Amino acid sequence: xxxxxxxxxxxGVVVVFLVATATFVILHLVPGDPISILVGEASVSQQQVDAxxxxxxxxxxxxxxxxxxxxxxxxxxxxxxxxRTGVPVTTMxxxxxxxxxxxNVCAFLVSVAIALPVGILAGVRRYSVFDYVGTVGAxxxxxxxxxxxxxxxxxxxxxxxxxxxxxxLGSWKGYVLPVxxxxxxxxxxxxxxxxxxxxxxxxxxxxxxxxxxxxxxSVVIVRHAVRNALLPVITVLGYRVAFLLSGTIxxxxxxxxxxxxxxxxxxxxHLDYQVVQAVALLLAALVVAANIATDLVYAFVDPxxxxx
Amino acid sequence: xxxxxxDAHLTTRRELLARAAALGLSGPALAAFLAAxxxxxxxxxxxxxxxxxxxxxxxxxxxxxQEISSLSxxxxxxxxxxxxxxxxxxxxLELDENYALLPVLAQSYESAKDGLSHTFKLxxxxxxxxxxxxxxxxxxYTYEWYINPANxxxxxxxxxxxxxxxxxxxxxxxVKMKVPNAAFLAKGATTFxxxxxxxxxxxxxxxxxxxxxxxxxxxxxxxxxxxxxxxxFNDHFRGRPYxxxxxxxxxxxxxxxxxxxxxxxxxxxxxxxxxEDSLKxxxxxxxxxxxxxxxxxxxxxxxxxxPVFQDKRVRQAMMHALNRQRLIDDIFKGTAVLATxxxxxxxxxxxxxxxxxxxxxxxxxxxLLEEAGWKPGGDGIREKGGAKxxxxxxxxxxxxxxxxxxxxxxxxxxxVGIDMKIQExxxxxxxxxxxxxxxxxxxxxxxxxxxxxxxxxxxxxxxNGGNNWSHFENTRVDSLIDAGLKEIAPAKRKxxxxxxxxxxxxxxxxxxxxxxxxxxxxxxxxxxxxxxxxNGPQLYRKANEWWIG
Numbered sequence: 066x067x068x069x070x071x072x073x074x075x076x077g078v079v080v081v082f083l084v085a086t087a088t089f090v091i092l093h094l095v096p097g098d099p100i101s102i103l104v105g106e107a108s109v110s111q112q113q114v115d116a117x118x119x120x121x122x123x124x125x126x127x128x129x130x131x132x133x134x135x136x137x138x139x140x141x142x143x144x145x146x147x148x149r150t151g152v153p154v155t156t157m158x159x160x161x162x163x164x165x166x167x168x169n170v171c172a173f174l175v176s177v178a179i180a181l182p183v184g185i186l187a188g189v190r191r192y193s194v195f196d197y198v199g200t201v202g203a204x205x206x207x208x209x210x211x212x213x214x215x216x217x218x219x220x221x222x223x224x225x226x227x228x229x230x231x232x233x234l235g236s237w238k239g240y241v242l243p244v245x246x247x248x249x250x251x252x253x254x255x256x257x258x259x260x261x262x263x264x265x266x267x268x269x270x271x272x273x274x275x276x277x278x279x280x281x282x283s284v285v286i287v288r289h290a291v292r293n294a295l296l297p298v299i300t301v302l303g304y305r306v307a308f309l310l311s312g313t314i315x316x317x318x319x320x321x322x323x324x325x326x327x328x329x330x331x332x333x334x335h336l337d338y339q340v341v342q343a344v345a346l347l348l349a350a351l352v353v354a355a356n357i358a359t360d361l362v363y364a365f366v367d368p369x370x371x372x373x
Numbered sequence: 374x375x376x377x378x379x380d381a382h383l384t385t386r387r388e389l390l391a392r393a394a395a396l397g398l399s400g401p402a403l404a405a406f407l408a409a410x411x412x413x414x415x416x417x418x419x420x421x422x423x424x425x426x427x428x429x430x431x432x433x434x435x436x437x438x439q440e441i442s443s444l445s446x447x448x449x450x451x452x453x454x455x456x457x458x459x460x461x462x463x464x465x466l467e468l469d470e471n472y473a474l475l476p477v478l479a480q481s482y483e484s485a486k487d488g489l490s491h492t493f494k495l496x497x498x499x500x501x502x503x504x505x506x507x508x509x510x511x512x513x514y515t516y517e518w519y520i521n522p523a524n525x526x527x528x529x530x531x532x533x534x535x536x537x538x539x540x541x542x543x544x545x546x547x548v549k550m551k552v553p554n555a556a557f558l559a560k561g562a563t564t565f566x567x568x569x570x571x572x573x574x575x576x577x578x579x580x581x582x583x584x585x586x587x588x589x590x591x592x593x594x595x596x597x598x599x600x601x602x603x604x605x606f607n608d609h610f611r612g613r614p615y616x617x618x619x620x621x622x623x624x625x626x627x628x629x630x631x632x633x634x635x636x637x638x639x640x641x642x643x644x645x646x647x648x649e650d651s652l653k654x655x656x657x658x659x660x661x662x663x664x665x666x667x668x669x670x671x672x673x674x675x676x677x678x679x680p681v682f683q684d685k686r687v688r689q690a691m692m693h694a695l696n697r698q699r700l701i702d703d704i705f706k707g708t709a710v711l712a713t714x715x716x717x718x719x720x721x722x723x724x725x726x727x728x729x730x731x732x733x734x735x736x737x738x739x740x741l742l743e744e745a746g747w748k749p750g751g752d753g754i755r756e757k758g759g760a761k762x763x764x765x766x767x768x769x770x771x772x773x774x775x776x777x778x779x780x781x782x783x784x785x786x787x788x789v790g791i792d793m794k795i796q797e798x799x800x801x802x803x804x805x806x807x808x809x810x811x812x813x814x815x816x817x818x819x820x821x822x823x824x825x826x827x828x829x830x831x832x833x834x835x836x837n838g839g840n841n842w843s844h845f846e847n848t849r850v851d852s853l854i855d856a857g858l859k860e861i862a863p864a865k866r867k868x869x870x871x872x873x874x875x876x877x878x879x880x881x882x883x884x885x886x887x888x889x890x891x892x893x894x895x896x897x898x899x900x901x902x903x904x905x906x907x908n909g910p911q912l913y914r915k916a917n918e919w920w921i922g
Contacts, residue, residue, distance in 0.1 A: 097801025104527055111839070117525050149442040149597060151578050161598070216628060223636055231632045232624050234599065321624040322597035323440075331440055331598065 073360070077353035084349035088342055089134065093127050099147040099336045121147055134342065144339035148332070154343045157328060164234070164324035168316065170311050171240065172247035177302075180252045184259025184298075185291060191264055199256060205254025211312055215246050215319040229358055232321040243320045247312050251305060258301055262294035267291070303359025310348055425900055431921035432618035433899060434745045434914070436630045438644040440598040440623050443581040446565035447519070447526050456643050457601045457621050459914045461502075462586035464494050465512065465546075466558060467914060470906040472720060472826040474558060478507065478566060478587065488553025488861045491562070494542040501568045502591040509540035512842035514569030516548070516561065524577065531560035533824075553859040555866060557831055559827035589614040589917030598623055615901070615920035616794040634660070640896040643913060648706055651892035661895040661902055666719040666888045667910040668823035670712050671775070673766060673782070673884040674807060674842035675814045681764055682813075686745040688881035692731035694738035694789040695782055697886050704777050705889065712885040714874035715821035715830060719888070719907045722863070723828040725871040727879035738789045747790070755790035763792035764813035767806075770797045775816050778886070807842045813840070817891065821877075826908075828870040829857060834877070845882035 100118050118124045122133065137144055143154035187199040222242060223231035229238050266272065267290055275285040314326035325344060332340035364370045437453030449458040461909075465479040476482060479493040499507035516538045519526040534554035539547045550557065571585050579789040584592055587610065590603035602620045607613050622639060624630045631650035633639035645651060655662040675682045675691075682688060701709045710718060720722050745764050747755035755762040766783075768776045776797075783793045798806075806812040819840065822830035831854045832838045850873055857869040893909040895902060900922040906912050 095801070096799055096805060101801060101804075113522075113525065113527075113529060116522070117527075120525055125826055146442075150448070150581060160596070219629065223638075224632055227636070231636050231638050232629050233622055233638070292569070300411075318625045319629060321599075321622065321629065323623070325595060327440075327598055327625070 070357070070361075073357050077350075077357060080353050081346060081349045085138070085342060085346045086131075088345040089131055089338075092336065092338055092341055093130075095336060097121050097260065099338065102335050103147060109294060111369065122292045134339075138346070143343040146332070146337050146340050148335045148337045148340075154339050157340060158325070158343060161323060161325045161328045164312075164322050165313055165317070165326060166296035168243055168313060168322070168324065170225060171244040172251060175244060175272060175277065176248040176251035176255060178253035179248070181298075183252075184256040185263050185286070185294075187256070188263030188294070189267070189286060190259040191260075196260070199260070203253040203257045206249045207257075209249075211250060211315050214249060215242070215316060218242050218246060219319075232319075234322060239320070239322075242314045243281055243322060246316050247309065250312065251309065254301070254305065255298060258298050259294065262297050263290055266290040266294040281340050292366070295361065299362055299366060300359060303362075306352060310351070374610045376531055419892060423494070425922050427533070427615050427901060427920045428922065429615050429920070430617050432620055433616050433641075433916065433919065433921065434620045434622055434633075434639040434641050436622045436624040436633050436639045437642075438623070438625050438627070438630070441595070441601050441621065443679050444584040444592065444595060444601070445577060445581040446567065447528055447577070447583075448581065449565070451623065452528070452643060453623070455910070456913045457603065458565065458584070459588070460590040460603045460619055460916055461584050461588040462567070463499075463588055464563045464565050465495070466562040466825045468559065468563055468908070468911060469499040470903055470908050470911045470915070472722065472907055474563070474826070478512075482558075482562070484558070484861050486575065486861070488555065488859060491548045491550075491557060492541075493546045493548075493562070495546065496610060499587050500570070500608045501587055502585045503568065503571060504608075505566075505568050507566070507587050508543050509546045511566050511569045511786055512546045513538045513540045514573065515564065515566045517570070518567075518577075519564065526551045528564065531564060532557075535561065553861065555858055556825070556827045556829045559825040563825060588823050590616075590619055593618070593863055595883050598840055609917070611917065614917040616916065619916050628645075634896060642894060643910065645892055646894065648708055651894065652706065652708070654741050654894040655892065661897060661898050661899070663893045663895075663906045663912060665891045665893070665907055666710060667715050667818070667891050668717045668888075669720060669818040669820045669872050670717065671709070671778075671816075671818045671886045671890060672712070673814050673816050673886070674819075675764070675883055676807070676810055676812065676844050677842045677846070677882060678810055679764065679813055680760060681762055684745045685880055686741045687747065688884070689731070690738040690741035690745070690789065691786065691791065693739075693741065694791065694882055695731075695785050695884070696732075698733065700778055700781055701887055703781070704774075704784070705887075709887040710890070712887050714878045714885065715834065716828060716874055716884065717823055717888045718869065720823050720826070720828060721907060723822075723867055723870045724888060725874040728875045730878075731881075735785075735789050742791075749790050753787075753790060754792045759771065761792065762790060763794070765794040765796055766814040766816055767796050767798045767812055768816050769803065770799050771796075772816075779816050804842075808840075810844055820871075822870070828866070830854065830873065831858070834873065834882070834905040843883045845880070846901060847880060847882075847895050850876055 100114060100121065100123060104114060122130060134144070146152050146154055149157065183199055187196040190196055219231045219242065220228045229241050233239050267314060272285055272290055274350065275289050309325070314325060314330055317326040319322045328340065329344045332344065369370060424702055432797055435456065437456065439451065439453055441454050441457050442448065443454065444528055445463065446458055446462055449455040453744065463478045465477065466482065467477045469475050478496055478499060480496045482491060482493045484491045495507070495512070501507060513850060516532060516535070518536060519529050520532045522529070534550050534552045534557065536549040536551040539549070541547050546558065548561070565586060568585055569578065572580050582595065589606055589609045589611065591606045593604040594602040600620055600622045602618055603616050604618050605616060624633060627645070627647045628650065630642040630644070631646040632644060634654070647765050654660045655664065674732045675688070677683065697711055699710065701707060713726060713730065714728050716724050747757045750756040750761065766779055768779050779795050783795060786793050803812065803815045807815060819833065819842070821833045822828040832840045833842070834845060834850055835841065835854050836851055853873050858865055860866045860869060891909045893912055898921055899919055901919040903912065903915065
């Protein structure tokens with residue numbers, strides 16, 4: 066078990082390193098640099114621009130910048146933002162992370178709480194009205210772009226009904242709409258999967274056996290069918306972590322929330338290298354961690370899988 | 374500028390469009406620019422902005438599109454930054470919403486006849502937020518900080534030509550120039566003053582997050598990506614403002630900013646909304662809407678060194694061949710005004726309307742091309758000496774606002790036998806290649822004079838200008854630019870810049886299309902607004918005179 070974990074972690078580190086390096090390369094392939102953006106149209110002489118570039122080490126050859134960055138990274142130093150002149154990237158991440166974590170944890174809980182029961186019910190009562198309604202809802206949830214859904218819920222709940230603020234985090238109410246939007250797609254995906262999975266499980270021999278030996282239907286479903294049907298769902302849940310984060314970018318932009326997604330888009334626009342690299346690194350680490358966690362949970366849920 | 378989506382356009386005070394270019398692009402956002410209209414930039418709806426007795430209290434909320442990454446005056450180029458920074462600081466002179474320079478921390482000022490010195494009498498009894506008195510030492514410190522190359526100030530060039538800054542006495546400052554520079558008053562003297570003792574101790578890095586000025590509001594809370602809150606400063610020299618608080622919320626999506634105004638979550642949007650939203654608010658009497666023109670001209674920079682563009686008649690023909698009004702009407706819903714030369718009509722004091730005009734006239738365009746020796750080839754594209762009258766225009770990648778403009782222009786030009794190919798490239802690539810002369814043409818907005826309300830176009834029209842995108846070389850224009858900077862008398866300066874506009878209209882160094890409109894919408898509950906404005910973003914420096922009614 067520990068050995069397995071160590072191997073997986075090591076692989077994870079390699080993946081994260083590759084992602085970070087690729088980010089570095091891609092960013093530096095983009096023409097321009099943060100200084101050109103910082104300066105804008107201000108009438109700044111080339112010498113001044115060069116001096117500012119030198120100040121930030123951006124006049125060094127790219128391989129040198131890469132080496133410096135690697136060394137800093139190894140020491141846990143993410144560098145500083147050029148655009149927010151000199152503010153450590155770590156500080157920026159710490160400020161932005163709570164918003165994103167809150168959004169995603171809430172969206173995750175909400176979607177699981179809705180999707181599992183709905184999916185199970187739809188799977189058990191296949192082709193019922195409930196199932197059809199659920200299917201239509203799930204299809205819409207997956208198909209509608211979250212950007213559009215965001216604007217629609219703002220118009221409905223903020224403009225027409227006036228129940229919730231259109232943007233910002235003035236109070237807890239500010240979280241309601243973005244969480245709902247984030248949870249929508251997630252709920253749809255999980256519900257569909259749960260339905261299919263439970264339907265398949267209900268056709269299995271062990272379910273027939275359970276029923277044959279006189280177990281209550283609820284016991285058959287909950288203890289046997291659901292437990293088995295959860296396996297693929299868990300895999301997807303882990304895998305969805307990456308999607309959740311990409312959804313966050315849109316939702317944070319539309320609802321004007323100062324989270325990691327906004328930090329990423331803002332810093333990409335400004336080519337704020339250190340910030341983009343740090344966020345990419347963080348996200349890669351998160352996805353890797355989610356995958357490892359999924360595998361571990363898998364082993365826990367499915368007695369047939371043993372981690373060695 | 375790399376993908377600048379944001380900031381660009383109109384940063385009005387400094388750089389207007391430079392980045393605009395960039396900016397423009399920002400996806401949906403961009404489209405945003407715009408307001409509508411045409412002749413006279415003035416306020417649209419609303420007459421009743423003023424009205425009523427001022428009331429104290431309350432908070433005014435405005436929305437901007439991009440984070441406020443610093444509160445230092447040196448970083449206040451982008452409009453959203455500037456809106457917060459201007460509440461906290463004052464300058465000796467400030468540009469108002471009608472492009473007039475007003476003495477603020479200066480009580481009066483005088484420029485020597487030879488233009489070699491400017492003397493400012495300072496207002497007395499002004500306090501900084503930390504309780505310190507404002508004196509000549511603070512001015513000297515601030516200006517010297519910008520001038521000192523070791524500080525890498527972004528705005529160092531606003532002090533170009535300054536020889537020394539002297540504190541003559543506690544309330545008199547004299548700025549001596551090495552060479553006369555008339556733009557100093559608009560550029561240098563409008564620099565926000567920081568307290569010498571405090572900034573000296575805390576340094577620029579520290580100051581960016583904890584600014585202390587003489588402004589009507591002092592910093593209360595700063596969360597770069599979320600909001601910036603300033604609160605009334607009781608000891609402000611013009612009196613405590615009516616508002617208790619002024620808050621800038623960062624809302625990237627233009628449609629959400631419009632919803633903010635609609636629901637009352639915010640009182641105004643400092644960065645434009647989508648055109649259709651702006652037009653809707655302008656018609657609604659529940660809102661006060663200001664329509665102003667931008668200073669950056671929407672244009673095709675064209676490399677004058679390229680053989681196809683070397684003949685002035687070709688450039689003039691390109692103007693005549695374009696139905697620019699159709700571009701304005703079809704693409705921008707009428708929210709722009711035709712450009713007549715390099716200066717925007719918003720620059721009322723310097724704008725010269727009597728210049729060569731280029732009405733849509735394809736026949737004249739063809740005649741000019743014939744005259745220049747370009748004859749139609751077999752495929753309809755004109756040729757001369759085996760060369761085709763063909764070039765490539767690089768639009769900014771993803772630029773939803775301007776790409777359609779390029780496509781319509783392409784058709785207009787094709788009709789007279791000029792072939793333009795359209796490709797896309799990121800802003801940084803475009804500016805770099807234009808700079809090096811490695812690109813035929815592009816399409817973006819940029820100021821050719823007008824930044825800070827000063828008409829000097831030395832960066833863009835001087836032969837050696839850093840942003841001379843079209844590689845325009847004209848010795849008369851060069852010497853006029855130099856003369857304009859040396860001339861202090863406003864009437865004489867006007868003559869100089871009028872002549873530059875006439876030369877530009879005759880030479881057509883770049884294909885100028887239009888000046889976009891700029892809308893600023895206010896909720897009616899905001900009272901005390903000025904009656905007219907030519908410069909929308911500059912409105913917000915008056916928040917100290919506004920109240921919630």
